[in-house]
Amino acid sequence: MDDVTEPAPRSRRKRMTGKERREQLLTIGRTLFAERGLDGTSVEEIASAAGVSKPVVYEHFGGKEGLYAVVVDREFERLLSLVAEALNSAIHYRSKLEKAALGLLEYIEESPDGFRILVRDSHGGTGTGSYASLLSEIAGEVEHILAQEFKRHGYDDKAAPMYAQSLVGMVALTGQWWLDVRKPGREEVAAHIVNLAWNGLSGLEPRPYLDPKxxxxxxxxxxxxxxxxxxxxxxxxxxxxxxxxxxxxxxxxxxxxxxxxxxDTEDGPSDLDPADLDATDRDATDLDAADLDAAEHETGEPAEPESGDESETETVRDPAEAATR
The missing domain is CATH 1.20.5 (Single alpha-helices involved in coiled-coils or other helix-helix interfaces)
Structure with a gap:
């Protein structure tokens, strides 16, 4: 009798708990919604990617709309908490703006799928969980900060909501643009946002106008x-x-x-000044003349100088003696 080869036992996958299955479906749904949007994603695709049947999706979320709503709410809360924390953690207003801009860009960098879901086609109009409601929540935080700053500088605080919407809209649209291009880097983009927003706020006119004159x-x-x-x-x-x-x-x-x-140092210093030398010569001449006069007075004969040329000595001898010579 031939040996019969028994089939190998099937490898059993570990059965997920309800919580684990729910998280799995959320992760898969998040990726598909980011790629195709809500309308472009079907329950069959979600179930197939998760390796389950469609009833499992319905059991946890009631359909793709329910799954989508949970994904949007999660991203909504995550981004809102990041921005709110940035606005409330800093003391100086410029630092608040810097941290808020960096917080948004950091979220986009780390969770591009989540941000793409929020900005592209989150349903519900202005209801809770929509991108519009998210921006409205953030604008409310900014409005409170601007109102305090406006009062401190004598501006009309009633304009704070309008400025808050403008500021948040500018940052949000810049984030949407950066989601796809990713250049320049996160910190450089934040620096440019702050440059425009802060300098604009710093130069506000108390009563702006459009009158041409x-x-x-x-x-x-x-x-x-x-x-x-x-x-x-x-x-x-x-x-x-x-x-x-x-x-x-x-x-x-x-x-x-x-x-x-x-x-002057190299030539050597002179012991006497030229004026001193001239004075010395004059003194010597005067002294010699005085000595000769004194000798002639005592002897009655012309006095001979103590030294000098021979010609000078001959001039004082007797003329007869000179002739005899």
Whole structure:
């Protein structure tokens, strides 16, 4: 009798708990919804990707709409908590803006599928869980901050909701654009957002207007201020240039003096000043003449000098003696 080969036992997969199955369906649904949207995704595709039958999907969520709603709510709460934490953790208003922008971009970078679901086709209009309601929630947080800042600077705090919507809309649209391009980097994008938003908020006019005449006068006033500031800067620059030239001339003068001092040191110092030498010669001449006069007075004969040339000695001898010689 031939040996009969028995079939190998089937490998049994570990049966998931209800919680684990629910999380699996949420993860799969999140990926499919991000790729195809709600309308482009079917229950059959979700069940097939999870390796279960359609009734399992209905059992947990009642259909793809229920699954989609849970996915949207999760992403909604996650992003809202990130932005709210950023707005409430910083003290300075610029830091609040920086952290909020970075929080949004970080979420987009780490959860692109979640953000794509939120911005593309989240259903429900302005109801809870929609992207519009998410932005409205964030704008409410920003509105509260702006209202306090407006009061502190004497602006009309009734305009805070409008500015909050504008600010949040700008950041959100920038995030949607960056979701696909991903260039430049996260921190650089955040820096540009803050640059525009913060400088815009810092330069708010207490009572903005669109009247052409008033606007023209305002522009003329601003132009005069700019020209005045430019003239002041040019004057300061010219003054600095003159000071630099003066310092250079002073340094050159000091160098010339130092070179002259060095030359005098190499030649050696003179013991007597030329004026002192002239005075000494005059004193010696006067002294010799006085001595000769005194000797002649005592002897009655012309006095001979103690030293000198032979010709000078002969001039004082007797003329007869000179003739005899």
């Amino acid at each position: 008033r606007r023209r006068k305002e522009l003329e006033r601003m132009e005069k201020q700019r020209e005045k500031a430019q003239a002041k800067a040019e004057k300061a620059e010219a003054k600095a240039g003159r000071a630099e030239e003066k310092a250079a001339a002073k340094a050159e003068k000091a160098q010339r003096k130092a070179r002259r001092d060095d030359d």
